[in-house]
Amino acid sequence: MKNFRGLIIGLVIFILLSFLFVFGFFGTWQNKLSDTLFTQKSAPNNIVIVAIDDASINQIGRFPWDRSVYANLLNKLNKDAVKPQVIGIDITFSETSNPKSDGDFATALKNYSNTKIVLSSETNGVNILSPINELKNVSATGYANTIADSDGVVRKIPESEIDGIKSFATEISGKSENGNINFIGNNNSFTTYSFNDILDGKISDKNLNNKIVLIGSTAVDLHDDQIVPTSPAMNGVEIQANIINTILTNGAKNNESKLITLFTLLIICLVASIIFINLSPVVVFISGILMIVIYAVYVIFSFDNGTIRNIVFPIFAIIISCIADTIYKYLTESRQRKFLKQTFGFYLSKSVLEHLIQNPHKIKLGGESKELTVLFSDIASFTSISEKLTPTDLAKLLNSYLTKMTNVIFENRGVLDKYIGDAIMAFWGAPEIEKDHAYLACVTALAMQEEIKKNFDFSARVGINTGEMVVGNMGSEQRFDYSLLGDNVNLGSRLEGINKYYGTKICISENTYKKVEGRVVARKLDDVAVKGKSKGVSIYELRALGEPKEKEKIFLEEFEEARKIYEKGDFKKALTAFKVLVKKYSEDGPILMYIERIKELIANPPSEWDGVYHATAK
Numbered sequence: 001m002k003n004f005r006g007l008i009i010g011l012v013i014f015i016l017l018s019f020l021f022v023f024g025f026f027g028t029w030q031n032k033l034s035d036t037l038f039t040q041k042s043a044p045n046n047i048v049i050v051a052i053d054d055a056s057i058n059q060i061g062r063f064p065w066d067r068s069v070y071a072n073l074l075n076k077l078n079k080d081a082v083k084p085q086v087i088g089i090d091i092t093f094s095e096t097s098n099p100k101s102d103g104d105f106a107t108a109l110k111n112y113s114n115t116k117i118v119l120s121s122e123t124n125g126v127n128i129l130s131p132i133n134e135l136k137n138v139s140a141t142g143y144a145n146t147i148a149d150s151d152g153v154v155r156k157i158p159e160s161e162i163d164g165i166k167s168f169a170t171e172i173s174g175k176s177e178n179g180n181i182n183f184i185g186n187n188n189s190f191t192t193y194s195f196n197d198i199l200d201g202k203i204s205d206k207n208l209n210n211k212i213v214l215i216g217s218t219a220v221d222l223h224d225d226q227i228v229p230t231s232p233a234m235n236g237v238e239i240q241a242n243i244i245n246t247i248l249t250n251g252a253k254n255n256e257s258k259l260i261t262l263f264t265l266l267i268i269c270l271v272a273s274i275i276f277i278n279l280s281p282v283v284v285f286i287s288g289i290l291m292i293v294i295y296a297v298y299v300i301f302s303f304d305n306g307t308i309r310n311i312v313f314p315i316f317a318i319i320i321s322c323i324a325d326t327i328y329k330y331l332t333e334s335r336q337r338k339f340l341k342q343t344f345g346f347y348l349s350k351s352v353l354e355h356l357i358q359n360p361h362k363i364k365l366g367g368e369s370k371e372l373t374v375l376f377s378d379i380a381s382f383t384s385i386s387e388k389l390t391p392t393d394l395a396k397l398l399n400s401y402l403t404k405m406t407n408v409i410f411e412n413r414g415v416l417d418k419y420i421g422d423a424i425m426a427f428w429g430a431p432e433i434e435k436d437h438a439y440l441a442c443v444t445a446l447a448m449q450e451e452i453k454k455n456f457d458f459s460a461r462v463g464i465n466t467g468e469m470v471v472g473n474m475g476s477e478q479r480f481d482y483s484l485l486g487d488n489v490n491l492g493s494r495l496e497g498i499n500k501y502y503g504t505k506i507c508i509s510e511n512t513y514k515k516v517e518g519r520v521v522a523r524k525l526d527d528v529a530v531k532g533k534s535k536g537v538s539i540y541e542l543r544a545l546g547e548p549k550e551k552e553k554i555f556l557e558e559f560e561e562a563r564k565i566y567e568k569g570d571f572k573k574a575l576t577a578f579k580v581l582v583k584k585y586s587e588d589g590p591i592l593m594y595i596e597r598i599k600e601l602i603a604n605p606p607s608e609w610d611g612v613y614h615a616t617a618k
Helices: 002-022 027-035 054-060 067-077 099-111 168-173 195-199 236-248 258-276 281-304 312-344 350-358 382-387 391-411 437-455 487-502 510-516 550-568 571-584 589-603
Strands: 047-052 086-089 116-123 140-143 154-156 191-194 212-217 225-228 231-235 366-379 415-420 423-428 460-475 480-485 506-509 520-529 537-545 612-614
Touching: 002 258, 002 312, 027 312, 047 054, 047 195, 047 236, 054 195, 067 086, 067 099, 067 195, 067 212, 086 168, 116 168, 140 168, 154 225, 168 236, 191 195, 212 236, 225 236, 231 236, 258 281, 258 312, 281 312, 366 382, 366 391, 366 437, 366 480, 366 487, 382 391, 391 415, 391 423, 391 437, 415 480, 423 437, 437 460, 437 506, 437 510, 437 537, 460 487, 460 510, 487 506, 487 520, 487 537, 487 589, 506 510, 510 520, 510 537, 520 550, 550 571, 550 589, 571 589
Parallel strands: 047 191, 047 212, 086 116, 086 212, 116 140, 460 506, 520 612
Antiparallel strands: 225 231, 366 423, 366 460, 415 423, 460 480, 506 537, 520 537
């Protein structure tokens, strides 16, 4: 039932989160969290940047430069010792300038016949701004626009081609790929040389040989930068370097499909809710953190392998499941706890009550059959005692007695079934499983006698039986008691009453004795058929815990020897044996009982004798 409720809670959470996911809620949160997965990595050595930096502008002059400057750079690189793989110039030369400079630049491009040179173009969604024809005719071109998400962050690889114009990165790399850019780190991660240092010959030819050389602006005042996951301001040329590297390494990051996200969300909602509804709040909190950590590890692993998992909604699912299950348990279990405490708090020990609260399914209308031990206790001659007291004093005495007896029961993990006037009914073995229920009942009975001896001037009789009984909530759905039913319950009650006949205080059945034999001091009293039963049962007097002392041992042996003579039907010899005993133990109730019984049997011999005494009173 609890798992089913967890399943329902999980489904409700899934429906709610699915609605938010499908309609694009928290998309910015997802992007921001995914951005944190990028880590600083070593830059590849096959891509270098020639930077139009502040130092170069200070030396060469105000930007934009005359195109002869670029011609000079290309001519500087156009020698046998330097052969770049590709040269990409991230500047759009869309307007004519000084004809001579344009011509010099075009000539330099044309002379660089063994290396591909790519000039950038731009698109505004309607028109494409390409380099002037004089330059375009002697070089390749590619649009260098980048795509920013709604939060202004550049994450995606541009489309490989728009209106017949390839992207700058596709043209340079000779390949295309879709997905998110795999940024290697912060701005200035790639190897960068100053434009002016190249012109001045300060950079060794081998640093540019066989490289992809990207030329672009990095000067702050030129404002050619954008926000990327790894940096609040990355130069446009470095963004192109990251795009090219991503394409060359097939390293694009791809978002998982919406279907996969929804499936993951469903599994997490259901599993988390079913788990959490069975745990305490503290364990729910710890488990929730553990699940988030496990999912985070999964996200990182997936990211490293090229897939961007949804982070926001699965974590929402775990957190909301934690909260929803905890609130549900609080609302239902606090009400249930209150009900259990009100219903059972007065007749269950704290430990047993706590067990019920943790396992409320055990409290339901109806019962189950199981082996238990029941105890009945009753004050001897209570009618005579009550006649001597005022109602107020009687109530005070009874309250004191019942309180002390109940405390003893609870101290030994018993369940108080009910009070019946001055009588007490208790049992062991349910609702909490108690393997040693018979022994605990015996300990309780002896402890009750000690409490009575210390605090009261009357005595009480106790009967204990162990056997199969039906235990559960007996009554109607409006009102019920957690109680016992069955013949073995009735036998326990009869054993309490039969103490009066034998002059004993604690009488236990053979079933109980077998459970505690060797751990208690007891003597067999008789084989008796209690009132209402034809079959006899062996009954024992419980005298103490542990091993008998030497004097007690002798007494038990002498009594058992005389009782066995009686059991065989040799009444005259048995009478003699008990008369010998009564001289030594003049106040022993069972000895006095046997003397009177045997006299009656001698006077009225039974037609058949099986050793079983048939009781005529309760």
